Amino acid sequence: MERLREEVYQANMELRDCGLVTATFGNVSGIDRSNQVVAIKPSGVPYGELSPQKMVLVDLEYNVLGGELNPSSDTRTHVMLYRAFKEIGAVVHTHSTCATAWAQAMKPLPCFGTTHADIFYGEVPCTAVMRDDQISRDYEEETAVQILETFKHYDYNQIPGVLVACHGPFAWGQTPHKAVYHSLMLETIAETAILSLNIDPGLKAIKRSLLDKHFLRKHGANAYYGQTGKE
Amino acid sequence: MERLREEVYQANMELRDCGLVTATFGNVSGIDRSNQVVAIKPSGVPYGELSPQKMVLVDLEYNVLGGELNPSSDTRTHVMLYRAFKEIGAVVHTHSTCATAWAQAMKPLPCFGTTHADIFYGEVPCTAVMRDDQISRDYEEETAVQILETFKHYDYNQIPGVLVACHGPFAWGQTPHKAVYHSLMLETIAETAILSLNIDPGLKAIKRSLLDKHFLRKHGANAYYGQTGKE
Amino acid sequence: MERLREEVYQANMELRDCGLVTATFGNVSGIDRSNQVVAIKPSGVPYGELSPQKMVLVDLEYNVLGGELNPSSDTRTHVMLYRAFKEIGAVVHTHSTCATAWAQAMKPLPCFGTTHADIFYGEVPCTAVMRDDQISRDYEEETAVQILETFKHYDYNQIPGVLVACHGPFAWGQTPHKAVYHSLMLETIAETAILSLNIDPGLKAIKRSLLDKHFLRKHGANAYYGQTGKE
Amino acid sequence: MERLREEVYQANMELRDCGLVTATFGNVSGIDRSNQVVAIKPSGVPYGELSPQKMVLVDLEYNVLGGELNPSSDTRTHVMLYRAFKEIGAVVHTHSTCATAWAQAMKPLPCFGTTHADIFYGEVPCTAVMRDDQISRDYEEETAVQILETFKHYDYNQIPGVLVACHGPFAWGQTPHKAVYHSLMLETIAETAILSLNIDPGLKAIKRSLLDKHFLRKHGANAYYGQTGKE
Numbered sequence: 001m002e003r004l005r006e007e008v009y010q011a012n013m014e015l016r017d018c019g020l021v022t023a024t025f026g027n028v029s030g031i032d033r034s035n036q037v038v039a040i041k042p043s044g045v046p047y048g049e050l051s052p053q054k055m056v057l058v059d060l061e062y063n064v065l066g067g068e069l070n071p072s073s074d075t076r077t078h079v080m081l082y083r084a085f086k087e088i089g090a091v092v093h094t095h096s097t098c099a100t101a102w103a104q105a106m107k108p109l110p111c112f113g114t115t116h117a118d119i120f121y122g123e124v125p126c127t128a129v130m131r132d133d134q135i136s137r138d139y140e141e142e143t144a145v146q147i148l149e150t151f152k153h154y155d156y157n158q159i160p161g162v163l164v165a166c167h168g169p170f171a172w173g174q175t176p177h178k179a180v181y182h183s184l185m186l187e188t189i190a191e192t193a194i195l196s197l198n199i200d201p202g203l204k205a206i207k208r209s210l211l212d213k214h215f216l217r218k219h220g221a222n223a224y225y226g227q228t229g230k231e
Numbered sequence: 232m233e234r235l236r237e238e239v240y241q242a243n244m245e246l247r248d249c250g251l252v253t254a255t256f257g258n259v260s261g262i263d264r265s266n267q268v269v270a271i272k273p274s275g276v277p278y279g280e281l282s283p284q285k286m287v288l289v290d291l292e293y294n295v296l297g298g299e300l301n302p303s304s305d306t307r308t309h310v311m312l313y314r315a316f317k318e319i320g321a322v323v324h325t326h327s328t329c330a331t332a333w334a335q336a337m338k339p340l341p342c343f344g345t346t347h348a349d350i351f352y353g354e355v356p357c358t359a360v361m362r363d364d365q366i367s368r369d370y371e372e373e374t375a376v377q378i379l380e381t382f383k384h385y386d387y388n389q390i391p392g393v394l395v396a397c398h399g400p401f402a403w404g405q406t407p408h409k410a411v412y413h414s415l416m417l418e419t420i421a422e423t424a425i426l427s428l429n430i431d432p433g434l435k436a437i438k439r440s441l442l443d444k445h446f447l448r449k450h451g452a453n454a455y456y457g458q459t460g461k462e
Numbered sequence: 463m464e465r466l467r468e469e470v471y472q473a474n475m476e477l478r479d480c481g482l483v484t485a486t487f488g489n490v491s492g493i494d495r496s497n498q499v500v501a502i503k504p505s506g507v508p509y510g511e512l513s514p515q516k517m518v519l520v521d522l523e524y525n526v527l528g529g530e531l532n533p534s535s536d537t538r539t540h541v542m543l544y545r546a547f548k549e550i551g552a553v554v555h556t557h558s559t560c561a562t563a564w565a566q567a568m569k570p571l572p573c574f575g576t577t578h579a580d581i582f583y584g585e586v587p588c589t590a591v592m593r594d595d596q597i598s599r600d601y602e603e604e605t606a607v608q609i610l611e612t613f614k615h616y617d618y619n620q621i622p623g624v625l626v627a628c629h630g631p632f633a634w635g636q637t638p639h640k641a642v643y644h645s646l647m648l649e650t651i652a653e654t655a656i657l658s659l660n661i662d663p664g665l666k667a668i669k670r671s672l673l674d675k676h677f678l679r680k681h682g683a684n685a686y687y688g689q690t691g692k693e
Numbered sequence: 694m695e696r697l698r699e700e701v702y703q704a705n706m707e708l709r710d711c712g713l714v715t716a717t718f719g720n721v722s723g724i725d726r727s728n729q730v731v732a733i734k735p736s737g738v739p740y741g742e743l744s745p746q747k748m749v750l751v752d753l754e755y756n757v758l759g760g761e762l763n764p765s766s767d768t769r770t771h772v773m774l775y776r777a778f779k780e781i782g783a784v785v786h787t788h789s790t791c792a793t794a795w796a797q798a799m800k801p802l803p804c805f806g807t808t809h810a811d812i813f814y815g816e817v818p819c820t821a822v823m824r825d826d827q828i829s830r831d832y833e834e835e836t837a838v839q840i841l842e843t844f845k846h847y848d849y850n851q852i853p854g855v856l857v858a859c860h861g862p863f864a865w866g867q868t869p870h871k872a873v874y875h876s877l878m879l880e881t882i883a884e885t886a887i888l889s890l891n892i893d894p895g896l897k898a899i900k901r902s903l904l905d906k907h908f909l910r911k912h913g914a915n916a917y918y919g920q921t922g923k924e
Contacts, residue, residue, distance in 0.1 A: 200798040
C-alpha cells in the first residue's frame with residue numbers, strides 16, 4: 001500500500017506542477033487491483049500540505065481503510081470507474097481551464113489534429129447533462145453513471161478521457177503518471193482546438209485515415225514510437 | 232491588531248502570488264469586528280516593499296489610526312462594505328484580467344458550470360454604471376453605493392463577489408485568506424466562461440437543480456466537502 | 463553617465479522580467495537632459511548578456527559616444543521622440559503580444575475601463591500606415607515621424623504611449639522605470655480590451671465623466687492616489 | 694560529433710525552456726555537413742532525462758550510428774529536409790500551441806506585422822493535407838514530401854518554417870540555436886495573428902514595401918541590424 005500511496009502522491013504533485021490545478025480543484029487516485037484498494041487525495045487539503053501518508057485508502061465499497069482524513073468528495077466517481085473499466089490503474093479529475101470550457105459548452109472535443117490523434121482515437125465525448133432524478137440521488141455516483149452511459153459508444157482504452165457536461169474533465173490510464181499525462185494532453189488539445197476554431201469557425205475533424213495512422217503508430221500491436229521496442 | 236496586520240499582509244502577498252495583481256493594482260483588507268478596526272494595504276506601494284507593519288489601520292469613519300502611510304485609495308469602498316455586510320471579515324479588490332474584462336463589458340458573469348456553482352450561488356452580478364452625480368461626489372464611497380444597490384437583489388453570503396461596471400471585481404469572505412480565494416475563483420470562472428462562449432456563443436447558464444446541488448454540497452447545513460466534519 | 467546607464471540597464475531587465483520581451487525584441491532608453499545624452503540598449507544582444515556598461519551612449523544627432531557596440535536599430539526613433547517630447551525622460555519599445563495585436567489590426571485601443579483611464583487619458587492612438595515614400599527614406603526616423611504626426615491630436619503627457627501601425631507599441635515616461643510601467647499597463651489594457659470584445663463585440667468606450675475622474679485622481683493638481691502627499 | 698551532440702542537446706533544452714514543448718512533443722536535430730551525420734533527440738524520452746550522450750546519431754540513409762536509443766520518430770522527416778535544403782544546419786519540430794492551431798486550421802499564416810516580416814519573408818505556408826496513398830506509405834517521409842512540395846513555391850532560406858496541415862510546425866536554420874529561435878518566433882507571430890484577427894476578422898497582410906523593408910534590414914547584403922557589422 002505504501003508504494004501505491006507514494007505513486008498517487010507523486011502524481012497529485014505532478015498534476016499541480018503541470019498547471020492543471022486551481023486551488024484544491026483536482027485529484028488523482030490509483031488502484032491496487034490485487035488487493036482491491038484505491039488510494040486517493042484527501043478532500044479539500046491544500047497541495048502544499050499533502051504527503052504520501054495523507055493519501056486516503058478506500059475499498060471498492062467506499063469504505064475508508066484507516067486514517068483521519070476524508071477522501072476526495074469525488075471518490076465515488078473514481079471507484080465506480082474502477083469497477084467498470086477493469087483495465088485502468090488510475091483516474092484523474094481536474095477543472096483545467098480549456099477542457100472545462102468544452103465541458104461547460106456541453107460539446108465533444110473534435111479531433112482537429114495529430115496531437116489529439118496521438119492520444120485519443122477520435123473525439124473526446126461529452127456526457128449528457130445530469131437529469132434531475134440523478135442529481136437527487138448520490139451525485140458523485142451519478143457522475144460515474146453519466147460517464148459509463150457515454151462509454152457504451154466508445155472504447156475507454158482508446159479514449160482515455162471524457163468531458164462531464166457542465167462540470168469538467170476526467171481522464172484515466174494504466175498508472176497515475178499516465179493518467180496525469182492524459183489529463184495534460186486533454187487540456188492541451190482543448191486549448192489548441194479553441195484557437196483553431198478562432199481561425200476557422202467552421203473547422204471539421206481530420207479524416208479517418210490520418211486519425212488511424214497517428215493513433216496506431218503509438219498504440220496497439222504495430223506501435224513504433226518511443227523506446228519500447230528496445231526494452 | 233498585530234495579528235490582523237499579519238493576516239492582511241499575508242493575504243496581500245498571496246494575492247500577488249496567485250497572479251491576480253498587475254503592478255500595484257489590487258488590495259486586501261481585513262476587519263477586527265470587536266475593535267471595529269480595519270487593516271488595509273497602503274496606497275501605491277510596490278508589493279515587494281510591503282510588510283505587516285506597513286498595513287494601515289483605519290476605523291469605520293475612515294480615520295487613520297497612526298502610521299505614516301496613506302491607506303489604499305479604495306479604503307472607503309472597503310469600509311462601507313464592512314458597515315453594510317455585517318458578516319464579512321475581509322474584502323479584496325483586483326483588476327484581474329478576465330473578471331475585469333466582464334466588468335468592462337458591463338455584463339453579469341453567468342453560471343456556466345460547477346466550478347462556478349461551488350463558490351457562487353448563481354450569476355456574479357455587475358453593478359450599474361456610475362451616474363454622473365455619483366462621480367461628482369466621493370468616488371470611492373459611490374463605488375460601494377453601486378455594490379450595495381446591486382446586492383439589494385442578491386445575498387452577499389451566497390455570492391461573495393461582484394463586478395463593478397467599467398472597473399473590476401471586488402470579493403469578500405470571512406477571512407482575508409478566504410476573500411483572496413474568492414477573488415481567485417472569480418478570475419478562474421471568468422476566464423473559463425469567456426472560453427466557453429468562444430466554443431458556443433449562445434451558451435446559457437446551467438439549470439437550477441445543478442446549481443443547488445453544487446453550491447449546497449459545499450455550503451450550509453448539509454455541506455459534506457472537505458475535512459470539516461472531522462474537526 | 464554611469465547612473466543613467468545603470469538606470470537604463472535596470473529598466474531593460476525589468477522589461478524582460480515583466481514578460482514583455484520575446485527573444486531580443488524590446489528596448490529601453492533614457493536621457494540625461496542636462497548633457498543631452500541618451501543611453502540605449504545595444505542592438506541584438508541577448509538580455510542575459512547585458513550589463514550597465516553595455517548600454518550605448520548616443521547624442522541627439524545619433525552619434526555614438528564611445529563603446530564597441532551598435533545601439534538598438536530603433537535608436538533614431540527614440541532620439542526623435544526625445545527631441546519632440548521635451549518633458550519625457552525615457553522611451554520603451556516592445557513587441558508585446560496584445561498591444562502588437564492592436565497595432566497589427568491598425569486600430570486605436572479604446573478606453574473600456576478604469577485601469578486604462580488610470581494611465582491613459584483616452585484612447586491610445588494608432589499611427590497611420592507608413593507611406594511608401596517614407597519607407598524608402600530613413601525607416602527608423604520615419605517611425606518617429608508617424609508618431610509625431612499622430613500626436614498633433616493628442617497630449618503626450620496624458621497619453622504616454624502609442625501603437626505604430628503594423629508594428630507595435632512605444633511608451634514613454636519621466637524615468638526608465640515609469641516608461642516600463644506604461645508599457646506594462648499598455649499590454650495589460652490591450653489584453654483586457656480584446657477579452658471584453660470577446661464578451662461584447664459592440665462594446666463602446668467609457669463615458670467622459672468616468673475617464674476624467676479616474677485619470678485626474680492619479681494625475682495633475684488634484685491627484686490623491688499613492689504616497690505623494692506625504693513625501 | 695561530440696560538439697554536434699552538445700549543440701543539439703542544448704537546443705533541445707532551450708526549446709523546452711522557451712515553453713514550446715508539451716510533455717515529449719518537440720525535437721531538435723542538427724547536421725554535420727562535412728561528415729553527413731545528423732544528431733537528433735531520442736524518441737519519447739522525457740526532457741529532464743536527456744543528455745548530450747543520449748542524442749542519437751544517424752546518417753542520411755536513416756542508419757543509426759551506434760547507441761542504444763531509438764531516434765525521434767520524426768527522424769525521416771528531418772533527414773529528408775537536410776537532403777533537400779542544402780544550406781540548413783538544423784531542424785526543429787514542435788506542437789507549439791498557436792502555430793499548431795494554424796496548422797490544424799490548414800491555413801497559411803499571413804504576415805500581419807513587422808515582427809513576422811523580420812523573420813519570415815511573407816506568409817508562412819501550410820502544406821496540403823496528406824493524401825491517403827501517402828499515409829499508407831512511410832508516414833514520416835511523406836511529411837517531408839508534403840513540405841518539399843509546398844516549398845516549390847517558396848524559398849526555404851527566406852521562409853525558415855512551415856505549417857504541416859493537421860499536424861504542427863517545422864522550422865529550420867543554420868544552427869540548432871537559430872532553428873529554435875525561428876520556432877519561437879513562429880509561435881509568437883501565430884499567437885499575435887490570432888489576436889489581431891480577434892480585433893479585426895477581415896484583416897489583410899501588410900503591404901509588400903513594408904515587408905521588404907523589414908525583412909531586408911535584418912537579412913541579405915544590406916542588413917544593418919545587430920552587431921554583425923562590428924565583428
